[in-house]
Amino acid sequence: MRFDISGHYLLLQAFDRTGRKVFGGEWHGDEAFARDTEDPSGVSGERRNIQDLIKTLAASAEPHNAILASDADEEEHQAASDALHQINRELGQLKERLATLPHVTGSWLADHEAFKRRTDIESKLFEAFRSGDLDLQVGPNEIVQWRTWSRQPDFKVLFSMSCVIVPRSHAGQRRRGPAFIQLAAFEKWLCRFAGAATGTEELTPEAQLEIWLREKIKGPKEFSKPVYRAHALEEIPELSARAFDRVWDNVVPKNWKRRGRHGS
Structure with a gap:
């Protein structure tokens, strides 16, 4: 063939x-x-977690800053100073890590x-x-x-x-x-998926005919070729008789090409 x-x-x-x-x-x-592209969700999640930690640490520094600005005794000042030193050290480490993480852009998300x-x-x-x-x-x-x-x-x-x-x-x-x-095999396989319609109206008349003929040849030959041609031209208005003959020759089995209803 x-x-x-x-x-x-x-x-x-x-x-x-x-x-x-x-x-x-x-x-x-x-x-x-x-x-x-790398999945951006991991990077996005880490950036969000670090930003939340920075906010939490910044908020925890406020009471210590208030002590340093007050008339508290020397011991309280020293304790507040030590606490702020630790907080600022952790804040610095978090900001350094945040600076090394790539920004999750809209194009990255779209590409992924x-x-x-x-x-x-x-x-x-x-x-x-x-x-x-x-x-x-x-x-x-x-x-x-x-x-x-x-x-x-x-x-x-x-x-x-x-x-x-x-x-x-x-x-x-x-x-x-x-x-x-x-x-024809692809269109039949595609029908298993739910979604947007992809009906035969999108196909050329010859492609529609091939799908039609392949369904017919699954059973016995019931009519002569001229009768099948007439039925096909009625169902596919844009199809020409010449196109029918060409697709018929390429699709139907040898026994269908013999004269008679059953290829006899």
Whole structure:
């Protein structure tokens, strides 16, 4: 069967559609390129704790400062002075530590949230490849053998580039190639996620037809090709007869291409 790119998504397209389905309005569209950033929550929490301690220590110094400003005897003055010395020493240490901590900026928070969304969608797709719910295809005709390839350290899936780097132990003439996911299988898999609608109205007429035909061929052939064509043209108004014939040839099994209802 010849490779028809209209029946496939590039890996980056599938990644983006999954993100939009899972995250809805939170998805920005550039998550595939989000850089790995440290979780800012730890730094933010430490800064907050130090700032609270500084306020507490500053408040504890006030009674001692009041004693030094009063007519208290020498012994009380000395005790207050010693206490203030300890407080100021601790305050100095806290302020030094605070100065070494990076400020948690809005861009840092946004970058980290984008990276978390990226890794979430990547993990969902990796699990689909691992379980066999989806096939990852390299070039026009090679399916990634996930169980064996994924155990090789030089195997890589580059979502942002829609590219697979084939492990040396399995590579032929080329070690990398464009990565695709079969469109109809992907749309069926995507339905498991609640979220924003990603219906077939977003697809080309040919893509809608492929999904329609793949559902039909799960059962027996009930009509002749012209009848299926008529039904398809009625259900997908923008579809042309020529496009139907092209998708039919690429999708249906050989026994459906024979004349008659049951391919006989």
